[in-house]
Amino acid sequence: MPENALDAIDRKIIDLLQADGRMSNQELSDRIGLSPSPCLRRVRQLEANGTIARYVALVDPDKVGLSVTAFVRVRLDQQDDRHLQEFETAVAGFPEVMDCYLMTGEADYQLRILVSSLTQFEDFLRRRLTKVNGVANVTTSFALRPVIYKTAVPTLQPL
Structure with missing residues (x-):
């Protein structure tokens, strides 16, 4: 299995943050069904391993x-x-x-x-x-x- 294999929760985090990168950790954790601390740990891990490369504003x-x-x-x-x-x-x-x-x-x-x-x-x-x-x-x-x-x-x- 790849070192940075994504589970269903990681995929949901990525989907939600791609839709709204300014979403608060509290809202993200509520929508995923995790408490805020483990949710934030998962986000930080996705950032640290490069899965989430950066956050940007999309301009028309x-x-x-x-x-x-x-x-x-x-x-x-x-x-x-x-x-x-x-x-x-x-x-x-x-x-x-x-x-x-x-x-x-x-x-x-x-x-x-x-x-x-x-x-x-x-x-x-x-x-x-x-x-x-x-x-x-x-x-x-x-x-x-x-x-x-x-x-x-x-x-x-x-x-």
């Missing part, structure tokens, strides 16, 4: 003027460790990059970019992303609207 991009979402596929001219690391380090410093995944298939990376306008995206693309050493090809698709957007990781019991 439109409310802060970031209404353009672009999905960018990037192909590098070389895929050795040095070039991959250089690219990853560069894009980690771009605040517009919300997600970056190393991919299989035709692209080496897929990025999710948030910007305020197509003009800002063009500026990002021309002056920053394509200037990263090793970028050979960039293909972009623009999102029309989100259909499903989840932030909570599913905690279903494995089959």
Whole structure:
């Protein structure tokens, strides 16, 4: 069994905190059916072992003027460790990059970019992303609207 195997109570704690990370320990313990002390111990253990990585506020991009979402596929001219690391380090410093995944298939990376306008995206693309050493090809698709957007990781019991 994995060192950090989750039982049903841990999964319930995670589900509830993913829905409301500001929930008090008292409310959490009431909803789970544990007394506050053991509930808090379980939360602290989930934090200590990295299962709960951090707490954040989820911000609506439109409310802060970031209404353009672009999905960018990037192909590098070389895929050795040095070039991959250089690219990853560069894009980690771009605040517009919300997600970056190393991919299989035709692209080496897929990025999710948030910007305020197509003009800002063009500026990002021309002056920053394509200037990263090793970028050979960039293909972009623009999102029309989100259909499903989840932030909570599913905690279903494995089959």
